[in-house]
Amino acid sequence: MRMRDVLAAAGVQPQAAHVAFAAPDQSQLAEPPQSYGSSIPLAKATAGEVLLAWAMNGEPLTAGHGAPVRVVVPGYIGARSVKWVERITVQTEPSTNYFQQTAYRLLPPGGTPGPGVGISLGAIALNSEILVPGDGQQLPAGRTTIKGYALAGDDRSVARVDVSTDGGRSWRQAELAEGASPWTWRLWSIQADLSPGEVQLVARAWDSTAALQPALPEHVWNPKGYVNNSWPRVTVTIRDGA
Numbered sequence: 001m002r003m004r005d006v007l008a009a010a011g012v013q014p015q016a017a018h019v020a021f022a023a024p025d026q027s028q029l030a031e032p033p034q035s036y037g038s039s040i041p042l043a044k045a046t047a048g049e050v051l052l053a054w055a056m057n058g059e060p061l062t063a064g065h066g067a068p069v070r071v072v073v074p075g076y077i078g079a080r081s082v083k084w085v086e087r088i089t090v091q092t093e094p095s096t097n098y099f100q101q102t103a104y105r106l107l108p109p110g111g112t113p114g115p116g117v118g119i120s121l122g123a124i125a126l127n128s129e130i131l132v133p134g135d136g137q138q139l140p141a142g143r144t145t146i147k148g149y150a151l152a153g154d155d156r157s158v159a160r161v162d163v164s165t166d167g168g169r170s171w172r173q174a175e176l177a178e179g180a181s182p183w184t185w186r187l188w189s190i191q192a193d194l195s196p197g198e199v200q201l202v203a204r205a206w207d208s209t210a211a212l213q214p215a216l217p218e219h220v221w222n223p224k225g226y227v228n229n230s231w232p233r234v235t236v237t238i239r240d241g242a
């Protein structure tokens with residue numbers, strides 16, 4: 001069921017800006033210990049793709065995935081898709097739950113976690129991965145297929161994936177397969193002729209706003225290690241043909 005329809009049936013007041021979800025599971029890791037909760041902006045909650053789900057792939061949802069009912073927020077980090085949801089509150093401010101206010105925030109270098117410190121994570125950052133070949137793999141010389149996925153966040157989409165077979169000096173465009181929906185990953189693939197020696201394969205994705213993934217992990221370093229969406233790199237050894 002669409003969250004939008006539930007909110008419309010309940011009625012939303014003009015000053016409303018956030019939709020908060022509360023669950024019964026207690027966390028001892030939270031400070032202070034409390035039950036799980038989070039919120040998303042009202043604009044996202046009413047965008048149509050946000051669901052209250054009790055089934056997946058035509059089967060009833062399992063307890064581990066949040067039965068009887070969970071929230072599903074496509075394009076947002078998993079933490080906002082609250083499982084076993086028991087209360088939905090429309091409010092003027094984001095949730096003050098530990099998992100919204102303190103956890104899942106990107107801190108500046110040297111920052112210490114605390115309520116409201118850092119950037120709240122919501123929409124997923126553009127990312128990609130090389131799945132085939134695997135890092136450290138040995139391959140025969142000649143033609144090989146390089147495969148992976150790319151994922152855009154929120155209401156963006158993957159526009160292009162480039163692949164380099166020389167550590168990022170030169171690039172060619174990979175072929176993008178259709179996605180199952182605008183919020184799912186796009187599989188990509190490209191064929192390359194690799195000559196003997198050690199080869200570094202690199203991928204980089206662009207989204208529909210022309211944003212590009214950052215090149216190196218040091219560009220995005222942060223104390224909690226969140227949102228490392230730097231270019232995936234895989235080193236392979238190409239054996240001599242004979």
Ligand SMILES: Nc1nc2c(c(=O)[nH]1)N[C@H]1C(S)=C(S)[C@@H](COP(=O)(O)O)O[C@H]1N2
Nearest residue numbers: 023025036064065078079080081082083084
């Ligand atoms: N009630 C509740 N919902 C929750 C969590 C939780 O600890 N409690 N974890 C969140 C996080 S961080 C993620 S990544 C997803 C994982 O969903 P899954 O178990 O269906 O993969 O659930 C989210 N919803």
Ligand SMILES: [Mo]
Nearest residue numbers: 077078079080
């Ligand atoms: Mo998570």
